[in-house]
Amino acid sequence: xxxxxxxxxxxxxxxxxxxxxxxxxxxxxxxxxxxxxxxxxxxxxxxxxxxxxxxxxxxxxxxxxxxxxxxxxxxxxxxxxxxxxxxxxxxxxxxxxxxxxxxxxxxxxxxxxxxxxxxxxxxxxxxxxxxxxxxxxxxxxxxxxxxxxxxxxxxxxxxxxxxxxxxxxxxxxxxxxxxxxxxxxxxxxxxxxxxxxxxxxxxxxxxxxxxxxxxxxxxxxxxxxxxxxxxxxxxxxxxxxxxxxxxxxxxxxxxxxxxxxxxxxxxxxxxxxxxxxxxxxxxxxxxxxxxxxxxxxx
Amino acid sequence: xxxxxxxxxxxxxxxxxxxxxxxxxxxxxxxxxxxxxxxxxxxxxxxxxxxxxxxxxxxxxxxxxxxxxxxxxxxxxxxxxxxxxxxxxxxxxxxxxxxxxxxxxxxxxxxxxxxxxxxxxxxxxxxxxxxxxxxxxxxxxxxxxxxxxxxxxxxxxxxxxxxxxxxxxxxxxxxxxxxxxxxxxxxxxxxxxxxxxxxxxxxxxxxxxxxxxxxxxxxxxxxxxxxxxxxxxxxxxxxxxxxxxxxxxxxxxxxxxxxxxxxxxxxxxxxxxxxxxxxxxxxxxxxxxxxxxxxxxxxxxxxxxx
Numbered sequence: 243x244x245x246x247x248x249x250x251x252x253x254x255x256x257x258x259x260x261x262x263x264x265x266x267x268x269x270x271x272x273x274x275x276x277x278x279x280x281x282x283x284x285x286x287x288x289x290x291x292x293x294x295x296x297x298x299x300x301x302x303x304x305x306x307x308x309x310x311x312x313x314x315x316x317x318x319x320x321x322x323x324x325x326x327x328x329x330x331x332x333x334x335x336x337x338x339x340x341x342x343x344x345x346x347x348x349x350x351x352x353x354x355x356x357x358x359x360x361x362x363x364x365x366x367x368x369x370x371x372x373x374x375x376x377x378x379x380x381x382x383x384x385x386x387x388x389x390x391x392x393x394x395x396x397x398x399x400x401x402x403x404x405x406x407x408x409x410x411x412x413x414x415x416x417x418x419x420x421x422x423x424x425x426x427x428x429x430x431x432x433x434x435x436x437x438x439x440x441x442x443x444x445x446x447x448x449x450x451x452x453x454x455x456x457x458x459x460x461x462x463x464x465x466x467x468x469x470x471x472x473x474x475x476x477x478x479x480x481x482x483x484x485x486x487x488x489x490x491x492x493x494x495x496x497x498x499x500x501x502x503x504x505x506x507x508x509x510x511x512x513x514x515x516x517x518x519x520x521x522x523x524x525x526x527x528x529x530x531x532x533x534x535x536x537x538x539x540x
Numbered sequence: 541x542x543x544x545x546x547x548x549x550x551x552x553x554x555x556x557x558x559x560x561x562x563x564x565x566x567x568x569x570x571x572x573x574x575x576x577x578x579x580x581x582x583x584x585x586x587x588x589x590x591x592x593x594x595x596x597x598x599x600x601x602x603x604x605x606x607x608x609x610x611x612x613x614x615x616x617x618x619x620x621x622x623x624x625x626x627x628x629x630x631x632x633x634x635x636x637x638x639x640x641x642x643x644x645x646x647x648x649x650x651x652x653x654x655x656x657x658x659x660x661x662x663x664x665x666x667x668x669x670x671x672x673x674x675x676x677x678x679x680x681x682x683x684x685x686x687x688x689x690x691x692x693x694x695x696x697x698x699x700x701x702x703x704x705x706x707x708x709x710x711x712x713x714x715x716x717x718x719x720x721x722x723x724x725x726x727x728x729x730x731x732x733x734x735x736x737x738x739x740x741x742x743x744x745x746x747x748x749x750x751x752x753x754x755x756x757x758x759x760x761x762x763x764x765x766x767x768x769x770x771x772x773x774x775x776x777x778x779x780x781x782x783x784x785x786x787x788x789x790x791x792x793x794x795x796x797x798x799x800x801x802x803x804x805x806x807x808x809x810x811x812x813x814x815x816x817x818x819x820x821x822x823x824x825x826x827x828x829x830x831x832x833x834x835x836x837x838x839x840x841x842x843x844x845x846x
Contacts, residue, residue, distance in 0.1 A: 284768075310775070339838075379551075384713070386782075386783035386784065387782075387816075388818055390786075391563065392566070394806075394813070395569065397566065433765055447567055471682055473779040475786075478684040478787060479786060479787065480788060480806070491684070497686035498691075498791065501688055501691070501696075502692075502696055505692060507820060508689070508692070512685040512688070512689065515682075516680045519682070520680040523676070524676075
């Protein structure tokens, strides 16, 4: 029995001789210290934001009016704000919103972008030309302004927030996917798959998608920080997340209004936001080097 | 070339028309009129105000009037600033934003290009890592973090500059730095990548083999090609500078168009919102055209396609 399992395992190994794309990528990724560091930092911030509130003795809305605007202390690690709320806890909740919006918006942009790009690349010819012309035109539009407009008109609710941000960020994704599909379609291994008589679904699932996935993951990782940035800008202007909820942009806004007297109210949220952007950018760069070797020649 | 410019200008007309239509109907879709949420006014007066601004007409008539006025370059009266027209407000505040944007772009180019060139000359040494670490730092410090931090350190801590206002030349420093540093950091990365690609080309090797001095290799042979990614980035950069100006003008209390737009968004000053969006759209479309022309001039390979 044991020998049999060994045998099939060996067979599987010889079938996938050489290294698969993912194994190769993992190898390169784990060699990239900066990217690993970025990944670890992001994991820590993620756990801090999502698991932290369960461990914290305060809620994001608990006010202690006897302890208003206190500097960092043992009870309140990052001090309290002008309403006597624990800043550390508010940063945790803010992180949930900021990171959550970042990922949700990226998911929206992924959905639109991959679909649009695949259709365009597959169809080719005139349909493709028209669809890409539309993308070119949309590129030239002042989209941040439209997001602000949407938030003003339809109220400041969080679902609309990430839908709007996602609707802005899909253009580059569509371009990348379309380019990939277009060039993959012409390659010999797809031709070989067709010649072997594989079904169209199998070609798409087994041969096209895994090869498109690399650049898509890379670009998605880089979309998360830019979506977070857009959310923070909106919240900073007072057009995004509304109090008493918190997001990092909102905390930075509140902090910047009181920085002369209570600098920690600015410094802590700004630190968390910047460190997260830093980590995600390094992670994205590392993934790009690992998954998209063509762009990582230098 | 002229044909190219003309066709691009023609193409932009339907785009702008689309934007005008989209903003018009989006704004009209909004619940509540521009005057319904302010302090309680008697229904008679409200009716009078709505009548005055033509808000009682059927929406198609309003849309027709709006377009007719647009062709006469009339953006209508501002709802929030009584007695002022949107055109006046834009004409008054845009020069301020333009000045800020120019300084910021200057800061970005003056810091980004040299840093990128230095980094590309000795890749993977200290000369590469040092500027690139700073550029990574710049990218991760968004304007609304950098602005307050600069104000806190250079403004309040050292007392060199005022932290708000737009009066003296010194008042220009902090906002321009805040807006420009991010783009400087990005341009440094693009310059480095562009230069690295060009420097690995055969014609550079040939030039070096022929004994062309290094400074000539850099400035005469590679810089033009190496700058292409930076030129490509200028289009999106200007759109970014515009939205960045919303934040920077809010932080430093600068009376520019960006702050007017944000205020209009808060006050539901609909004519002002529509006017500003259209103005920004025209600005961006025109600037993208300029970038395309510069690109074609710098990269002969692109010219074959028109």
